[in-house]
Amino acid sequence: MTPLDKVEGRAIPFGLKNVDTDVIIPAHWLKTTTREGMGRGAFESLRADPDNLFDSADFKGAPILIAGDNFGCGSSREHAAWALGDLGIRVVIAPSYSDIFSGNAVKNGILPVVLPQAAIDRLMEVATTDPVFVDLEHQTVTTQYQDRFSFEIDPFRKMCLLEGLDEISLTEKSDAAIGAYEKQLDADRPWMRPAA
């Protein structure tokens, strides 16, 4: 996973709320056995409109996406994160996310920044003409004007993003603890193993 610290550039002033993962990547794009090339299907129904934001001269390849409440709701498909990543998006800024999407985003090196609606409204305004600056280390979103918005992020997620960590390798260091748990479980609740 590519580490992420500072991201600056154009931010797509998308702004819609309850954007579901079927909108981010429709199901027919999931019929693949690889992770690559999902960007072509990203926001397919919206991009059918030739005047859509995503393909406009200003925002094509923009590294930041600004969205409304409950971004990434619905399906657990990680393809949504792969599609955003393939479009070139490294940061999403929204008031809230679905729990599954935000986890999937982090695992793919995409930072889900949570900011209140008032900050989103301001960034939407700035983003139409000017770039946005995101600093994960210092947990800030700034603009070339006086805007400076601080955001919270879980320290574990922050570390994973900053270092580009592979969670499986990290968990494998806990192999002995997992083994001990399994042994205890077999002793305490042997019926937990599937009977057949």
Place this chain on the structure above:
Amino acid sequence: MTRPRTLYEKIWDAHVVEQRPDATCLIFIDRHLVHEVTSPQAFAGLRASGRTVRRPDLTIAVPDHNVPTTPRLDAAGNKLPIADPESAAQLAALEKNAPEFGIRYIDATAPEQGIVHVVGPEQGFSLPGTTIVCGDSHTACHGGIGALAFGIGTSEVEHVLATQTLLLQPSKTMEVRVEGEVGPGVSAKDIILHITGVIGAAGGTGHVIEYTGSAIRALSVEGRLTVSNMAIEGGARAGLIAPDETTFAYLKGRPYAPKGADWDAAVAYWKSLATDPGATYDKSVVIDAADIAPSVTWGTSPEDVVPITGVVPAPESFADPSKQAAAAKSLAYMGLEPGTRMQDVPVENIFIGSCTNSRIEDLRAAAAVIKGRHKADNVKWAIVVPGSGLVKAQAEAEGLDRIFTDAGLEWREPGCSACLAMNPDKVPAGERCASTSNRNFVGRQGPGARTHLVSPAMAAAAAVTGKLTDVRELMA
């Protein structure tokens, strides 16, 4: 004296392998369900890193999303090829990956094949008090039997395959209490649609919802699975319903459920899981069951719910400006005018199925409405898709298949079908579908398709009249 705990906290505490300094926990996963769409990249990852599956005995693989619901065997019993090459490739990958990694595999042609969330409880593989994951957000379904069950992404599928654990942060807790008795014609689906309308599509974000109250206790296990299935439509990654005698009676004797003395020990443990008196939730919502009518969605978010007796709302009737904008977009997509009576909306397609509503009780409810009647002429496509081969066999033993086919509905093979537009069962652009599935998202049932979420009985009523219909009027 320990602190009173909720059902969620008890299950969570029993699964902590390690707690990290930042509150992230390594959580043990008791059951892993794998299907063809979200697993190929995970298996490829294992292969690339030379890893194996830590606990193949805790994992079941079954294809459901892509399988066509037309017959899978020819007259001689040979497997029929799958026409779509991409679907065929995903199914072939699962068929190869499962045995290669030592995982139990239920083939598309096996009698017990079905939708993962129907198969898990039906096989007794899903049990109360367990942690269950699957690369599918409707894994929330298994909360209906009291399991902490949630959907995961493909990276997490790989993580669970490799380590049988997940790195998670504890969720907040939310109680949705439904008290009282529901009226006639009101099903578990109407209860969860109503709840989703009340709390909103993000109402449960960051939370695990425990459904409590007399109206929930009165539900069968099938009904509870329907309710918990759609916890995710209210933003909650998982739903929970405390296991009780109804749950135990449902699970007893199922293939993977504990047997003999193990069964007694299991039941004793399960009984200890109920939320303690005095335990508190981070958030609570109380709903009067008497307020719940047969319900239907009008828009493109599952929170867009009205009673069937209601009308299409005007965007300006919402206080939140962003909801106003979303509602206007939804209505344009749905081709609906504010003020239109829901009962005046014609439907050309009927889908009875999905992990929300494809169990035997759902099929019985739909059949009871449609028995002796026929689908309306304007209904072009009406399919009934049982959730598993075992549900299908049971329905056929009860003669339900004949009731549907006599009424002009098609009786199909088990799978996810028209819920998600990944297999040949799709709703044409611009057409409406009264659907028992869980999502009315833009394009969910096919590009341009317009979905109205309803209960099985309501879908059957719509099939009969050719428009969205108050099932109570057909229940005389």
